Amino acid sequence: MSDFDQEQYQASVFLELTHIIQTNKIPNALLFSGNDNTGRKKAAFFFVKGCNCLANAPIACNACKSCLKIEAQSHPDVLCIDLQKDKKIISISQIREMGLTISSRPNEARFRMVLILNADLMNNQAQNALLKLLEEPPEKTFFILIANKTSLLLSTIISRCRKIKFKPLNDKLIEQYLINNFNIDRPFARIASRTADSDIKKAMMYSNLDDDENKTDWIKRRQWLINTLAGIITTETSDCISKTLMLSQKLSLNPDLMDDTIAIMKTFFRDLMIFKVHPKKIVNLDFFDTFADINRMVRSNKFLEWTKNLYETEKRLASNCSLRLTLDRFFLKIVTNKGNGVYD
Template sequence: MPAASSEMNREALPSSLALSELAYIVQTGRIPNALLFYGPRGTGKKQAALFFAQACNCRTNNGRPCNLCASCKKIAAGMHPDMIFIGPAENKKMITISQIRDMGSIIASRANEAAFRMVCILNADLMTPQAQNALLKMLEEPPEHTFFILAVAQTAPLLPTILSRCRRIDFQALADHEIKKMLCTQYGLDPETAHIISGTAGSDLDQALRLSGLNKAGAPDWKMLRPWLIKEICRFPATPPHQKAFKGLDLSRRLSARPEYILDVMAVLRTVFRDFCILKYRSDKIVNLDFLSVFKDISMMHSYTRMLTWMTLFHETEKRLESNSGTRLTLDRFFLSLVVS
């Protein structure tokens, strides 16, 4: 159960009340047995967990990581043996009792080198009831110098007895302009690229950081995926009527062939249909500035009512995907709906 890889450093984190509270906890020296990181998806909970783990184990001992000592560097690189991350297994929707038991076997032994060992359960609200009961026993009798972080977007699925044993830290969603500023000042992105990424990710900091990163093994090249997808969508309205259904189904087939990328695909499509709708009135507010001239041509060819219909169809498609409808059938339905809209 290796630690999650990360290039996180202190500057990669947004300023927030949550981080200030975590730094204060470290300064007091009273590390809770369990913390609940609560907030919307993509608000930097994982980065904050790494920040807290670094601060707890940093040799400077001033409440914040120095990013220079061996411990800070190992945690930042995802190489520290005592930093344990748990989440739903690949292609699984829930965290199972076997995952919690495996973790329990690890923490039953002494930590390898950390002063404070961390167990971070990402999407802890996806634990099965059996997994929660197994975790509860560990929270009731936690190993010495081990703390748990439960990162959640909702608390309702968790047992009240688990919630009662956690110190809650609230995380707030970041505005697009805050993420854009961070990408420019802390990652060196040019303003236009930062604008596009922050607009595509919305308030999802995790997605923005991933989209702004260099190509990683197994990840799509977003810089190639995005322009290709936008061009395909822009060509769609001009496709001859007798070819539209075929083109739509072919595009659906190609997109659904890589379900692991569907969140990125939907994020790009969301910005495209949004830009179509606002272009007539606020062209300065569109996300995809590099496609402004193409979008203007499409805006002149189609009525505002039609573009609102496209946006409505897209939102309905998002809801179906969120309710676990089949990706291929859902996208087929979406593109065929565009044909007749």
């Protein structure tokens, strides 16, 4: 969605930030939580522009020297920290380097901003280094932390931040956006929007709207993965262990696709749980007969257990456990806990 749409959708957030600017009570740190692509980075630059606008308008004028530099991301007092290329964590060295930079006074800004993207991906050492800076922040400097999973942040960091939550985009809003702007068929727009977990860019990628020719065809990958998972569940235990390990091996060969793979698996196991109660509300309606077959064969109490195991697997992967071993562990739990033969 366009930045304008994001600003309109998150109107309450932008009003709160405007109020902070107008009262000139700038917090030492703010924590922007929520999903990807909900306007959090735009809000950070909206805020720093408002704090430093030379026109002294109620909100940033977007025309003065300060606003133009910030908009062009060339302002010397706006620092951005993010994952370095091919890295999965923000390291202590990045935080220490930033600390040295802000140890001196700002160059020209009234308020200097340190923006930490993916703040929840700081390792413990980096978080502890940041905590020291938050405890004794440099003069005229504020921090904005953008995080998807605030549970991964130290409670002491969270307690020092003013918390601002960005609401997720509505599934139906994303679905209609795909239909109106890209002529995506409604059934698949529905699947893509619900699998993307309120992330419009992921929904577009799932609809094969990404311009990158190297991207894997997500539509085909989804069909293959759901068929494979269904096959493992409906096959006798003695016959499917090798298939399970082969699946684990194949998935582990593409670590960059793991987040999207987990997203598909979440919808699959969610659909298993709700099928008996609300069969028409499953995400993967094109696999309706498959879910009907599995529900006839397997006791429903297993579905909740498998779903819990999947979320535990996601946590393990987020903490940098071995991809292959973690997947082996998850799939073997399904095989060994589904019992032998047909249920009910």
